[in-house]
Ligand SMILES: NC(=O)C1=CN([C@@H]2O[C@H](COP(=O)(O)OP(=O)(O)OC[C@H]3O[C@@H](n4cnc5c(N)ncnc54)[C@H](OP(=O)(O)O)[C@@H]3O)[C@@H](O)[C@H]2O)C=CC1
């Protein structure tokens with residue numbers, strides 16, 4: 001059993017903790033937070049040992065009636081691997097801690113690529129992360145793009161990717177984010193940071209990305225155009241994607257017209273927190289024109305990186321190869337709508 005520490009128990013960290021607990025070959029050793037709040041209370045309720053991320057604030061937990069198992073240093077020292085899911089930039093500050101205890105660490109997409117040995121997407125470059133000490137699970141958007149590009153590259157070859165990303169303004173709990181009533185070119189410079197980020201997974205890829213932010217919280221939406229190296233029929237691409245467990249092709253018959261109905265479907269299907277771990281591609285949007293492929297896909301920013309973190313744990317610990325790990329993760333979580 002791999003003993004996994006989760007440092008940073010917010011949107012991503014709490015989901016990774018639940019997903020790790022569901023795996024047959026790993027356990028949550030504990031989770032670390034800086035302060036007591038509703039997430040600290042639910043961590044305790046779920047039976048996750050709670051560690052203090054900042055020593056001087058440890059007494060705040062006691063004042064709130066929450067038992068602390070120890071300082072984060074103890075957690076990192078005992079873990080086989082640590083998943084850092086702290087806010088952007090904090091992971092970089094924590095790197096020295098993980099090095100001090102010689103504990104392999106996973107970081108999230110908010111960290112810079114040059115912090116780590118390898119940027120990771122399970123479907124695309126699992127092997128690069130085997131036995132690495134510092135691995136970054138790329139952002140929700142980069143994960144979503146990589147999952148589509150990998151099979152297209154393997155099957156047809158990719159000449160050029162052009163993607164427009166309509167990004168949600170903030171997560172549902174982020175009341176301080178926006179815009180409230182606007183459509184922002186964001187980042188206004190082109191390409192957006194997503195293209196270079198996808199190139200950390202596929203170094204030789206030609207990709208341009210444009211980003212926007214809109215007053216929505218549920219999901220991102222991608223409009224994709226990929227120029228392939230050969231003429232392709234749309235039905236063939238649909239068949240290719242149907243074999244990819246982390247691509248959900250939304251059937252026309254379901255009458256799912258956007259992020260709202262997708263989330264409603266996830267909740268009806270009994271998904272925890274209404275999470276959609278898969279890219280959600282509208283099957284009718286999958287079109288081709290000669291060598292050009294087009295589609296729309298919804299990306300659930302809070303959850304698509306969760307199975308990727310689980311696979312990255314197996315990669316850095318050398319516990320399984322890509323195919324075995326992805327299959328185990330998918331089965332344990334119930335991935336494949
Ligand atoms: N949300 C998203 O859509 C996605 C986020 N990411 C990336 O994942 C990472 C985490 O993002 P997200 O989960 O959204 O962030 P959140 O703010 O939701 O969660 C991070 C948590 O870390 C805790 N924290 C803050 N400082 C420390 C510290 N020094 N040590 C330990 N814990 C700390 C905070 O809780 P507290 O202070 O209460 O302990 C906070 O709840 C970022 O790199 C982000 O870019 C990637 C894909 C999608």
Ligand SMILES: O=C(OP(=O)(O)O)[C@H](O)COP(=O)(O)O
Nearest residue numbers: 109110139140141142167169301
């Ligand atoms: O990594 C993400 O988005 P991004 O790839 O658009 O930067 C996550 O959805 C977090 O995005 P944020 O940087 O808008 O918080």
